[in-house]
Amino acid sequence: MDPLDGFGSPGREAAAADSRSAWSRFSSWLECVCVVTFDLELGQAIELVYPQDVKLTEKEKTSICYLSFPDSYSGCLGDTQFTFRLRQSVGRQGFKDDVYNRDAPVTLQRETAHFFGYVYFRQVKDVSIKRGYFQKSLVLVSRLPFTHLFHSMLQIIAPEFFEKLEPFLEAVCNEIDQWPPPSPGQTLNLPIVGTVLQIRIPSKSDKPGGSPVRQMTKENLLPAPTLLPTLHELDLFRCFQLVLIHLQMLWELALLGEPLVIMAPSPTVCSETVLALISAISPLKFCCDFRPYFTIHDCEFREYTTRTQAPPNVVLGVTNPFFIKAFQNWPHIVRLGEIKMAGDLPKQVKVKKLSKLKTLDTKPGIYTAYKPFLHKDKILIKRLLKGIQRKRPSEAQSAILRRHLLELTQSFIIPLERYMASLMPLQRSVTPWKTPPQVRPFSQEEFLSTLDHTGPQLTSMLRGDWMGLYRKFFRSPNFDGWYRQRHREMTQKLESLHLETICDADLLGWTKDKSEVEIVDLILKLREKLVRARRQHLQVKDGVLDKLDAFISSIVGSLPEDLQSVLNAR
Amino acid sequence: MALRELKVCLLGDTGVGKSSIVCRFVEDSFDPNLNPTIGASFMTKTVQYQNELHKFLIWDTAGQERFRALAPMYYRGSAAAIIVYDITKEESFQTLKNWVKELRQHGPPNIVVAIAGNKCDLSDAREVPEKDAKDFADSIHAIFVETSAKHAININEVFVEISKRIPVADAAVGTSVKGFKLGRQASESRRTCC
Numbered sequence A: 001m002d003p004l005d006g007f008g009s010p011g012r013e014a015a016a017a018d019s020r021s022a023w024s025r026f027s028s029w030l031e032c033v034c035v036v037t038f039d040l041e042l043g044q045a046i047e048l049v050y051p052q053d054v055k056l057t058e059k060e061k062t063s064i065c066y067l068s069f070p071d072s073y074s075g076c077l078g079d080t081q082f083t084f085r086l087r088q089s090v091g092r093q094g095f096k097d098d099v100y101n102r103d104a105p106v107t108l109q110r111e112t113a114h115f116f117g118y119v120y121f122r123q124v125k126d127v128s129i130k131r132g133y134f135q136k137s138l139v140l141v142s143r144l145p146f147t148h149l150f151h152s153m154l155q156i157i158a159p160e161f162f163e164k165l166e167p168f169l170e171a172v173c174n175e176i177d178q179w180p181p182p183s184p185g186q187t188l189n190l191p192i193v194g195t196v197l198q199i200r201i202p203s204k205s206d207k208p209g210g211s212p213v214r215q216m217t218k219e220n221l222l223p224a225p226t227l228l229p230t231l232h233e234l235d236l237f238r239c240f241q242l243v244l245i246h247l248q249m250l251w252e253l254a255l256l257g258e259p260l261v262i263m264a265p266s267p268t269v270c271s272e273t274v275l276a277l278i279s280a281i282s283p284l285k286f287c288c289d290f291r292p293y294f295t296i297h298d299c300e301f302r303e304y305t306t307r308t309q310a311p312p313n314v315v316l317g318v319t320n321p322f323f324i325k326a327f328q329n330w331p332h333i334v335r336l337g338e339i340k341m342a343g344d345l346p347k348q349v350k351v352k353k354l355s356k357l358k359t360l361d362t363k364p365g366i367y368t369a370y371k372p373f374l375h376k377d378k379i380l381i382k383r384l385l386k387g388i389q390r391k392r393p394s395e396a397q398s399a400i401l402r403r404h405l406l407e408l409t410q411s412f413i414i415p416l417e418r419y420m421a422s423l424m425p426l427q428r429s430v431t432p433w434k435t436p437p438q439v440r441p442f443s444q445e446e447f448l449s450t451l452d453h454t455g456p457q458l459t460s461m462l463r464g465d466w467m468g469l470y471r472k473f474f475r476s477p478n479f480d481g482w483y484r485q486r487h488r489e490m491t492q493k494l495e496s497l498h499l500e501t502i503c504d505a506d507l508l509g510w511t512k513d514k515s516e517v518e519i520v521d522l523i524l525k526l527r528e529k530l531v532r533a534r535r536q537h538l539q540v541k542d543g544v545l546d547k548l549d550a551f552i553s554s555i556v557g558s559l560p561e562d563l564q565s566v567l568n569a570r
Numbered sequence B: 001m002a003l004r005e006l007k008v009c010l011l012g013d014t015g016v017g018k019s020s021i022v023c024r025f026v027e028d029s030f031d032p033n034l035n036p037t038i039g040a041s042f043m044t045k046t047v048q049y050q051n052e053l054h055k056f057l058i059w060d061t062a063g064q065e066r067f068r069a070l071a072p073m074y075y076r077g078s079a080a081a082i083i084v085y086d087i088t089k090e091e092s093f094q095t096l097k098n099w100v101k102e103l104r105q106h107g108p109p110n111i112v113v114a115i116a117g118n119k120c121d122l123s124d125a126r127e128v129p130e131k132d133a134k135d136f137a138d139s140i141h142a143i144f145v146e147t148s149a150k151h152a153i154n155i156n157e158v159f160v161e162i163s164k165r166i167p168v169a170d171a172a173v174g175t176s177v178k179g180f181k182l183g184r185q186a187s188e189s190r191r192t193c194c
Helices: A012-017 A058-067 A099-103 A147-176 A236-240 A244-255 A267-279 A301-305 A378-389 A394-421 A444-454 A466-474 A477-504 A507-511 A516-535 A544-558 A561-569 B018-027 B065-075 B090-106 B120-125 B130-139 B155-165
Strands: A032-039 A043-050 A078-087 A114-125 A133-142 A187-192 A195-200 A260-263 A289-291 A314-318 A332-335 A365-368 B002-012 B040-049 B052-061 B080-086 B112-118 B143-146
Touching: A032 A058, A032 A147, A043 A058, A043 A147, A058 A078, A058 A114, A078 A147, A078 A267, A078 A289, A114 A147, A133 A147, A147 A187, A147 A195, A147 B040, A147 B065, A236 A244, A236 A267, A236 A394, A244 A267, A244 A365, A244 A378, A244 A394, A244 A466, A260 A267, A267 A289, A267 A314, A378 A394, A394 A444, A394 A466, A394 A477, A444 A466, A466 A477, A477 A516, A477 A544, A507 A516, A507 A544, A516 A544, A516 A561, A544 A561, B002 B018, B002 B065, B002 B090, B002 B155, B018 B040, B018 B052, B018 B080, B018 B112, B018 B155, B040 B155, B052 B065, B052 B155, B065 B090, B080 B090, B080 B155, B090 B112, B090 B130, B112 B130, B112 B155, B130 B143, B143 B155
Parallel strands: A260 A314, A260 A332, A289 A314, B002 B052, B002 B080, B080 B112, B112 B143
Antiparallel strands: A032 A043, A032 A133, A078 A114, A114 A133, A187 A195, A332 A365, B040 B052
């Protein structure tokens, strides 16, 4: 029998154990599903939230309402899909289980302070409605950045929902509540209203640069499961087709976390372009705020458009031309127009001076004074343009783009990783009788001096001022985020090594000639270390934690009874 | 050995025992207090049939009226449908006839239909004579069995009968999976009526 057979995988007992009513499986994928409608009196309003007991604050609800409809509806007859991201209200509890975040690549980690909204908006003429139009959005709200998965799901469920209404949504949510939890590195079957989506969530230990779904025995499956080749990747070529010749500049702007506005004719284009930009620096995590679709109703609108301070490190996707005015003091604005073909090629936008920004009727272009540190890769551009002429499929063009961006980011990041690794103390300096040694501090100058021999020129053909790019990168939130992450990992590694050496040490022998105070101190310190190790899901050799537990109880047992009861009571 | 995935859906009135049948088939267990299904449950079980492995992808649909409109999503693309009624409830047999009609009109053209008269352990309270149901099933060329999920009667048999009626896979494709070995024999326990 197939070991994965049964009620979903893995096993139904686990599901039954963690109280079905709490929607625990559902909430490891989605926060909730919302239906947003246009009410003649209220304007945009939430018609339905599922599960019904999900807690959204009024502020979150208002944001979801505004962000779930295109800014101006007129241009969006038919069905429109796009993505937004909103800030969670202060005081909301974070997601408890961080095992997923430990094992997932940093770029796919669960959001802690934001939600994504994946929107399917339908607008069709309907004479039976007073307004003359049927306007409704089905929105999947999640902490997970699985753009492709959730939009594929919406394509399956949204059209059915608009006909079958609430019972359908109830069914969908109950089916999601039977899904296996998102586990990095595993191929998962996700049943959804009569079809099965098969996905693989990449794992941190995967080689970056592709997450192919393992092809199962594909022969003669009657209703083959729908294989989703990716959870999160976008069609980069489609997203960047109007700005291909400026790819180098856009990559640098994303890498440096520069304040950037993408203005596009539709929420679909602006949200996909923002998400594509964010993903362009993968495997680095984009650590600044980004809003694939942002409107003037957004709670952060004032915060982000204030002129009293420098623009924040945010990437915003907008459609409303009014933003040209609101963002006049921003350093980089990309205005995308409709796709115009110049012969075989999509007409590329030009770089323009910021002073050329005119209100409302501003022409497509990249409005910036930014000069890229690195030269553009002309061979890549030629190759892509030739691909267009030869009608190379969009997926193949995207694969070329993705590979290029990955190699570029890796060339940039490898010297940093190498230097960071050199800051790790030697393993032999970890001893059981001392606190673990600390990671040496990061010195920018010391790092820059390593570049002559082991710089990005080893892996990249691109010429230019790499040094200048690193200097600027050190001041960006993306460096800060990367450094903190690495530092935390290294500190945890030291902590694991320390626990393992303690485990191998002769602790009982040590206690023989020690006073009670010293022994109690040892017990308390060890306990604290164990609690922290478990909370952080620290990866230590099998049995280490259990052995230390056993050790603690045996020393406690050797102490006088009054002390024992005090120690056990804690 | 070739592996074939077969989508199977269960249809029928609420409370006739669709989930119990699936539960017995997949886990060989019975819970008299199962909650009514919302939407549908999805389960899989792989069994050996002759020189093939049949992996049943089972969609156990909700019987409640408010979910009725969702049924097409589950029988779409199904290789087989098991329509269940309760032998102690005449009404559930009438509902079954409606399901047959709907499948004939909107279901996949070659769908294998199996009719299961469940709760055959409660023959004292029987309202639907076995012969009536059998005649009806024959008239539409459907598989027919009376079952008891509670006492594990004829549950595996329904699926074996379905396997028998599934058109043979293309011989050329059927043998193409190389080096695939079965770890264990698929379980197939026979139980007889009491």
